[in-house]
Amino acid sequence: MITSISCHAILLWCGSFLLFSSFFTPTINANETDRLALLAIKTQLQDQRGVTSSWNNSVKLCQWRGITCGRRHQRVTVLDLSYQSIRGRLSPYIGNLSFLRSIYLDGNSLYGEIPQEIGRLSRLQILVLANNSFSFNIPSNLSRCSKLTDFVADYNHLVGLIPPEFGYLLKLERLHILNNHLTGELPASIGNLSALQRIDLQENNLKGRIPDSLGRLRKLYYLSVHSNNYSGMVPPSIYNISSLESLSLSRNAFTGNIPLNIGFTLPNLKVFRNYDNNFTGPLPDSFSNALKLVEFDVAENSFIGKLSIDFSAFKNLSWLQVATNLLGTGEANDLEFLTSLTNCSKLELLAFYQNQFGGVLPSSIANLSTTLTFLVFTENQISGSIPPGIANLFRLDRIAMDVNQLSGTIPHGVSQLKKLQILYLNDNNLQGSIPTSLGNLTLLYHLDLGSNFLHGNIPSSLGNCQNLIMLSVSSNKFTGSVPQEILGITTLSTYLGLYDNLLSGPFPSEVGNLKNLVFLNVSKNNFSGKIPDSIGGCTSLESLSMKDNSFNGNIPFSMISLRSIKKLDLSSNNLSGQIPKFLENLSFLEYLNLSVNQFEGEVPTKGIFSNTTEFSITGNEKLCGGLDELHLPSCQSKGSKKLKITLLKVLIPVIGSCLIVSACFILVLTRKRKSGNLSQMEEQYPRVSYAELSKATNEFSSSNMIGRGSYGTVYKGILREMGMLVAVKVQSYAKRGLD
Structure with missing residues (x-):
């Protein structure tokens, strides 16, 4: 009895051993397969941070950095080397990691092709290759990864077509291939991917029409084809995907109208980016029903008519841009929509420039949200004065009201906007003087008050704006001298415009402080005396205009230092002496006007003076010599x-x-x-x-x-x-x- 029981136990033990052996032995071999595959992958990588230094025989495979193993089989299920500054190629041996579910290689410098062997990974669910330098085509056999839910290959150098075979990835939820060089059309087979939630194809070279089949993607909430070459009409079925929260069609060549009922068919819409296309017709009033809108951008199209959307219930709206269209009728009630925006407590950007809006700027603009930072309505037909209550918008960093019909004075309230960096009030009908308190805006780097009817002196307090890189007060009626404090703003680099005023006196020698200034225009004033020698200190000047003044004396020799000068206009002054020979050596000089002065002596013939279409010396009666085309009398030689x-x-x-x-x-x-x-x-x-x-x-x-x-x-x-x-x-x- 005992013997028979013992024999039975022995048989059970032996069976169990054999069963265990048959289970254990393949596991060891498979684990070794993963180890060898990873070591082969390592040989193709240049790992300066030493992330893969643990990939060696002295450390267990599942303890290698960037590796995650499954508990049951101890097989590699996750390869995560994200943002490790790794260079090199991705080895085809990655196809031997047959238990892989997730691959994260984003944020490196991997290059070459995406290995086709990835198509053998039947368990793969997530493939993230973004922010690398992968090139060549997307392997079509990735469609064999039937469990794939995420394919992310943003910011690479991929070319060719989106494989039509992707239509077999029935579990795909996220398709991101933005910022590559893909061409051709979006395959209609993508419409078969009923699980798709996000499609981002922006910044490619895709063309043709959006396939109507996308309208079948009832779970899609994000669609972006921004910055491609798509054309034609957007399929109406797209506007019927009620799940859509973000729709970006910008920077293509789409045509047609927006459906009048869009606000009802897309009730969940949060982001609508549709700028830089060829859309026409009105902006549908039904957008008033899209109460979840956060960003609304339809700039640079050809929308027409009155903007009648009621924004009063848009609690989350932060970005509203309808610029560069044909909106507005030029009538008094064009700007009623601004009053409805006063309830938008999160509004940050408001831009309706380059349209046909008319009427008086409503005082309700002062009641807009204090979160507003960007207010731009350049190039319209808006009249009236600037509301003093604009001081309430204390977070504004940009105001552009230029090229309108605004009148009245510059309100002192503008000076209370301490965060203001850009102020454009030019090309209006503003009167009065510049408030001295404007000098309190010490963060200003662009200030343009040109082409108005402003008068008085230019306040020296503007010298407090020590961050200015551009300043223009041109085409006004300013009198007096140029404040030395302004010429002490050493950051002035882009432009200094003082032309077409009634400024007088000698031009201050402090101009030499502007070593980084590129454009200087002081023409059409009453400046007198000599051109200051310090002008040679403006070594970055590319354009200098001092015409139509009363400057006298010689052209200062210091101008030889203006090595970057391209345009020099000293015409209509009282300058005298000989034309300096050093002007021949200003190699970048493209235009020179010395007309209507009192220059005498020989005209040079080299450099700018070798082409009569590039310079003018008319109105100087005592000149001689020069090119034959000038028909000047010959000079007596010395x-x-x-x-x-x-x-x-x-x-x-x-x-x-x-x-x-x-x-x-x-x-x-x-x-x-x-x-x-x-x-x-x-x-x-x-x-x-x-x-x-x-x-x-x-x-x-x-x-x-x-x-x-x-x-x-x-x-x-x-x-x-x-x-x-x-x-x-x-x-x-x-x-x-x-x-």
């Missing part, structure tokens, strides 16, 4: 002038000396002659009176002068009664007295 002067200096004394010697020789002969009596000598050498000499030399006329020496002047003459040609020297006693 050599010929020097020769003439030398000849005059040498020949005149020589001729004079010769005449004096001849006269002396005659006198000597006369004294030496011993024969003949005195009367005979007098007859031969008669005495001549001063009157006769004066008459003979035409009263010592300069036309009879034949020489001038240090001690006198020699004249030629004819003694009429005797018919004798004589030379008469008039001694200079004043000179002798000095000796």
Whole structure:
């Protein structure tokens, strides 16, 4: 009995051992397969952080960094090397990790192709390859990963088509391939993926039309085809996916109208991005029913008519942009929608620029949410004054009201917006002076008040705005001088515009502080005096216009330092002297205007002066030389002038000396002659009176002068009664007295 029981137990133990052995042995081999596959993958990677340093024989596989194993089989189920700065190629051996469910390789520098062997991973559910440099096509056999729910390959260099075979991934919930170089159309087979919740294909080169089959995706809540080459009409079925929360169609070439009932068919819509397309027609009033809207952007289309959406119940609206359309009628009630926005307590951005909105700017704008940071309605037909209550919007960092018909003064309330960085009020009908308190806006970096009817002095308090990179007060009626404090704003780099005012006096030498300034325009004022030598300190200048002033003197030599200058206009001033030769050497100079000044001398012929279409010197009457096309008189060379002067200096004394010697020789002969009596000598050498000499030399006329020496002047003459040609020297006693 005992023996039989023992034998039975032994048999049971042996059976169990055999069963255990048959189970255990394959597990060991499979685990080894994963280990070898990972070591092969490691050989293709450059891992500067040493993330894979634990991948060695001294550490158990399931303790390797970035590896997760299943509890039951101790097989690798998760490979996670996200954001580890790893470079290299992904080895095809990844296809041997047959128990993998998740692969996270995003945020590295992996390149080359996505291995087709991934298609062998039948258990794979998540494949995240984003933010790498993978290239080539998307492997079509990824469709064999039938359990795949997430395919994320954003920000790579993938090319080619989206495989139509993806239509077999029936469990796919997330398809993200944005920011690649994919081409072709979106396969209609994607409409078979009834589990899809997110499709993000933005920033590719996809084209054609959106397939109507997408309308079958009843779980889809996110769809973005932003920045592709899609065209035609959006299928009406898309607007019937009631689950949609975010729809982005921007930056394509879509046409047609938006369905009038969209606010009812998409009641869950939170984000509607539809800017930069070719949509036409009105913006449907039914959007008033899309109460969950957070972002509404339809800019850069051709929408027309009055904006009649009632935003008063949009509690979460933060972004409203309807800019660059044909909205508005130019009538007084165009801006009623602004009053309805006062209930939007989370509003941050409001932009309705470049439309046809008319009417007076309502005072209710001061009641908009204090969360508002961006208020832009440039290029409309809006009139009235700027509400003083704008000071309530204390978080504003950008105001752009330019190119409208606003009148009145700049309210002091603007000066209370301490976070303001950009203020554009140009091209309106504003009057009065610039509030000195505007200098309190120390964060300003763009200030444009140009093209208004502002007057008075430019306040020196603007010098407190030490972050300004652009300042324009052009085309107003400002008087007085330019405050030195403004020229002390060393951050000014983009533009300084003072042109077309009544500013006067010398231009301050502090301009040399603006070493980073690129554009400077002070033309059409009453500036006088010399162009300051310090202008040469503006070494970054590319454009300098000082025309239509009263600057005088020479062009300062310091301008030789303006090595980046492309445009230089000094026309219509009182500048004089020669045109500087150094202008020939300003190699980037493309336009030079020196017209209507008082320049003289030779026109250079090199550099900018070698092409008459690039420079102008008209209205300078004393110029000579230059290119033949200028038709200027030729210049006397310096050599010929020097020769003439030398000849005059040498020949005149020589001729004079010769005449004096001849006269002396005659006198000597006369004294030496011993024969003949005195009367005979007098007859031969008669005495001549001063009157006769004066008459003979035409009263010592300069036309009879034949020489001038240090001690006198020699004249030629004819003694009429005797018919004798004589030379008469008039001694200079004043000179002798000095000796």
